[in-house]
Amino acid sequence: MSSPLPVLNKENLVNGLSFILPGLKETGDGVLLPRALPLSGGRSVERLSNQEIDEILTKLNSAESRDASSFQWAREAEFSLISLETRGAFERFFEDKRFTGQGENPITYRIGNPSKEFTAYLLCCIAQQPGIRKTPNWSMIRRRAAALTEDGHRSRFVDLLTGDSVLDFVAEIIHVTTLQVSAVKDVADFDLLVNSFLFHAAYNLDAAARIGVDRKFEVRSIQRGRRSQSTALDAPRQSYNVDLVHHYLMGVAAEIPLLEYLSYYHVVEHYFQKVFNDDLVEQVRKGITDPSFSARRARDIQGIIKTVDKATRQAKEEGGFNEQRALHLVLERFVSVTRLVADLDSYDGSLVGYYASNDVPFAGAGKVTLRLSNEEDARGALARRIYKVRNALVHAKEGDLPKYAPFAHDSELAREIPLMRFVAEQVIIAHGKAL
Incomplete structure (x- = not known):
């Protein structure tokens, strides 16, 4: 930073x-x-x-x-x-x-x-x-x-x-x-x-x-109190998904902010297909178990078909699923906003306030108030911000959409990296298995 x-x-x-x-x-x-x-x-x-x-x-x-x-x-x-x-x-x-x-x-x-x-x-x-x-x-x-x-x-x-x-x-x-x-x-x-x-x-x-x-x-590495002393390090108590660990290590080692951000994003992206499919299954399950549903009424059956058809059509149009919706679901399932705020405060006490007061101009991404009492609202804004930053990094077509300029926007992107890294860490830890 x-x-x-x-x-x-x-x-x-x-x-x-x-x-x-x-x-x-x-x-x-x-x-x-x-x-x-x-x-x-x-x-x-x-x-x-x-x-x-x-x-x-x-x-x-x-x-x-x-x-x-x-x-x-x-x-x-x-x-x-x-x-x-x-x-x-x-x-x-x-x-x-x-x-x-x-x-x-x-x-x-x-x-x-x-x-x-x-x-x-x-x-x-x-x-x-x-x-x-x-x-x-x-x-x-x-x-x-x-x-x-x-x-x-x-x-x-x-x-x-x-x-x-x-x-x-x-x-x-x-x-x-x-x-x-x-x-x-x-x-x-x-x-x-x-x-x-x-x-x-x-x-x-x-x-x-x-x-x-x-x-x-430049002080770029994220070092928090619990990691600053090598003598305080003990043996891991969980095993973690190897693919996710490799993406995370690439982010930690990266010298270029774009690569660092996308490496952490890939950790979160790993579960998009699964959470989106699980969400669709849950929508159908709720529909057919609702007391108002009747398998004898064509209208009720058509409602279930519309739910599946909408998801199928969306998958066809968007190449598999709604990525921003999938990102939101990953945050909802695996990320605690309270812990995220604590990690950010431990790293840099000004960042939570920065996200609440500042957009990301090169991405057209809006503000995120993480200290909301309603975590779901915070996750929604967080998903939008992360997704728009990611889009700005991977899309470089000439046009009206905001886009990232290599090196010119690195200082702005650097402020987004702690947010993305701490989210990725929670996703990895959430899938850890006790040794």
């Missing part, structure tokens, strides 16, 4: 830096490191000056446009990239990290470590988002930084470090990839240029990346 942008000031920059390089000391002209950092060619740096800090922060705060993954000015911009490669980092596919176009306004692209400005922004993120510092990646980064600052320590990494600033050292340590774009004249749409470059790279090299927040700077 996306977080608010950090305040870009010296205090946050220094606090973030001290997390990676502890033992900093503020002096009259800057920040002094406990020991000098090695640079290539036998050089070293031991201070981040106030002048450099001021220049960097002034430039960052003068950006004409910024979000969690980019800073843009009139003639330059920098975007954080997420590699979609299973074979390694995106930047390793490029022998030359810099590319310059032609024409009246030649565009230059550079792939690699973040600039000093973007590194300073990331340090501010570290300072103001404590959750990102708790991941195993950051323990490894701190150990690597400590090792490289030891007296007499040399490595190929140091020989390749061509910068001259503390922030250049940090940029290499945190290993984030950015795409810097610059032009001779003002540019109206840097997003268009970057996405065009990414398509060009994918077309020619089969190398895929997207604009986005590097995973080291």
Whole structure:
């Protein structure tokens, strides 16, 4: 889930830096490191000056446009990239990290470590988002930084470090990839240029990346109190449907929100046919056992036939059954709204209120008030919201219907994922069998 942008000031920059390089000391002209950092060619740096800090922060705060993954000015911009490669980092596919176009306004692209400005922004993120510092990646980064600052320590990494600033050292340590774009004249749409470059790279090299927040700077995993301590984990007391477990594991492991959401949806979808057929059987059973029903009256028999015929016609028209109705039935049978609210509150106390106050614009999905005393009404609204989000994800035809735009709507979709995951968990648990 996306977080608010950090305040870009010296205090946050220094606090973030001290997390990676502890033992900093503020002096009259800057920040002094406990020991000098090695640079290539036998050089070293031991201070981040106030002048450099001021220049960097002034430039960052003068950006004409910024979000969690980019800073843009009139003639330059920098975007954080997420590699979609299973074979390694995106930047390793490029022998030359810099590319310059032609024409009246030649565009230059550079792939690699973040600039000093973007590194300073990331340090501010570290300072103001404590959750990102708790991941195993950051323990490894701190150990690597400590090792490289030891007296007499040399490595190929140091020989390749061509910068001259503390922030250049940090940029290499945190290993984030950015795409810097610059032009001779003002540019109206840097997003268009970057996405065009990414398509060009994918077309020619089969190398895929997207604009986005590097995973080291995002708290995405759903960790609740009962799961935060590995020492508190005990042996399972139930066995679970293997197919459902596989869908659930795919969702937990997914790095792309669309895949994560649909993986959890597939868990719920697994029972659509069964609950729909069971519901039809129950409707017929109630009809023929009702005291007002008589097998001798043609009108009563015709009523039962109409019920079955309606379901059959609906199945033919909709490819099997009414999926939204089936979703509602699954929620009705296997999901406790009270437990769902408790899970959401445990994860993020603002989410239940968010669902009650906000639509899902890219899906045309309405609000859901989960704290209703009538759980059936809550389930109805929940089924509509989940189903419309699912439709927006799988249907991409041009037209008037709302639809999901990959990456552009990821922050909105991320807010829907806890809701879908906790519903899927209840469905899996409801079908567990005691060991």
